[in-house]
Amino acid sequence: MSLAQHFTLTQFLIEERRRHPDATGDFNSLILNIAVACKRISRTVACGALGDMHGSAGGALNVQGEQQQNLDVLSNDVFLQVNEWGGNLAGMASEELEEPYQIPEVYPRGRYLLTFDPLDGSSNIDVNVSVGSIFSILRAPEGTDVVCEEDFLQPGTSQVAAGYAIYGPSTMLVLTIGEGVHGFTLDPMLGEFVLTHPDLRVPEETREFAINASNSRFWEVPVKRYVDECLAGAAGPRGKDFNMRWIASMVAEAHRILMRGGVFMYPRDTKDPGKPGRLRLLYEANPIAFIIEQAGGRASTGRQALLSVEPTGLHQRIGVVFGSKQEVERIERYHTEPFAGELENPLFNERGLFRLPA
Template sequence: MPAQSALTHRTLAGYLEAEAAHDGGLAALILAVAAACAQISGLVARGALSGVLGVAGTENVQGETQKTLDVLANTILIKAADASGQVAAIASEEEDDILAFPEGERRGRHLLLFDPLDGSSNIDVNVSIGTIFSVLPAPSAAHTVTAADFLQPGRRQLAAGYALYGPQTTLVLTIGEEVATFTLDPATGQWLGTDIVLKVSPSTREFAINMSNRRHWAEPVRAYIDDCLAGKDGVRGKDFNMRWIASMVADVHRILNRGGVFLYPWDAREPDRAGKLRLMYEANPLGLIVERAGGAATDATMPILDIQPTSLHQRVAVVLGSVEEVARVTEAHRAA
């Protein structure tokens, strides 16, 4: 459960001044991303009044139909990254390849990756969605940035975070060893610190998974979920609840606040693909946040953060949340 801290109601800028004093460029970049998220939040809040609902009539690199708000959020984040002067290049879930910024004096020392709008299917029905971001170290200024420079294991992330656009707009950030949360004050436009310390409960009675895909899962996942559904009369000896929002950010935010386990496993519909979620834009940043909050994150066989990426849009299976449940699922896969 979240614990109150002496940092409550400190501004994001003040928090970064203390936590990232050794890297002012990183602090400036996070402030630029947070400002972009505040702008996106305004568009989300106005919805149909801003003409941002519906599809854009285009597809992203994964062949998914883009929503109008996907495209707008992507553009806002690209402009913010460029204007910050702290980024050598970006990678977006909505872009085919990286976007490198001018070399020389303006070139930053960081690489920025983001999923502009996670949970896009929820946009038009007014259900929580979010923005996920990750920061990696850039190569030296003498080196021309390529997509290969982004292929760093998740443990090399300098920072990771997400903005959740729900009843409140919340920013969750890890830049040191803790996970900090901030709420956007609509009256002032300031990000104010709230529950600074988030800890994932090691045990849980909640799981999040898309049950409609049960027939496509591997046997270890089916067996695990069946045991949960058997409740107190089954081998687990306790009743479980299922929660599924179809927005990874929203599901993870719930787990950070009250425990739980989130599963998006491999399934037989695309047997040659390791999973559905993107390693670089979703699994790595959220995996880092969950680990630093005391939880665990694996691809059902090994820690997410230890995976060596092989491509910019690599997909991966994800099991994250309360350590006891993640360990149970992971061990079942290793034994299969």
């Protein structure tokens, strides 16, 4: 598809439907409703402090035990209100809601399920750093009338579509329907998402990695080994210098990696042994993993492919590694192979304070 065509999202979806004559049109309608929700959120985010929406939501905590921002609540309401009436959904699940959201009885029910993080990276709102929305579409089990948690517990391989909107210098919607990844930029004059980045691919090689280094004391040995090798630069085993990034907004991290390569790590660690990871599987990790893998990258827990994980809970947390394929595969290999340098720490080396006995 040529950039010169500049298809709108609507035109793009019509073309895709023509390639699948058995399609009913419900799927296209759902994607367009999600796009409307993202436009509304984009407009509110763009107002900044002028919209009087900055700050916490009266001290309220979400189901994750995290401080809710006013824009978290507003964005969640927008997603629910825009998508509940269309007749495409059997139910929804959100980061901000403890239980699945039932479609009101006044609206028809459809055959899809929608999971979403309405405003990823909301802790960055007050400092004007890019934030975003993440979504995943699944098929509802046959005969579903009232949805329950188990209906959403499907592995990432079952996703029909996934995407995110990033609210930055420009607003972009990045979408996969299982046949590659495409980026659409919001044209504020038209009020339409326009195809500007067709067939996005994650570069296989990179010199960038993203991780929260303040957690280094809690990392498992494979992660520490990988980061130490990157930090050693051209003089180390990798033979090249790396840059380290950390934005604290997964949408922004994923978007950078999609555009120019890199690897993102929010791995399992020992900081809180009761939590097997920080990111939520169903509406953060799985949709981003689907996008990254459709763009030729790889997504993993470090021990297995992310998309193969069988969910056990609506708000299940998990360790996440994604990005350029060669780097993620290296990290996976470090999780499975023995490492002779496991105890190679400055405190334990030949001149260290706590040299181990021979």
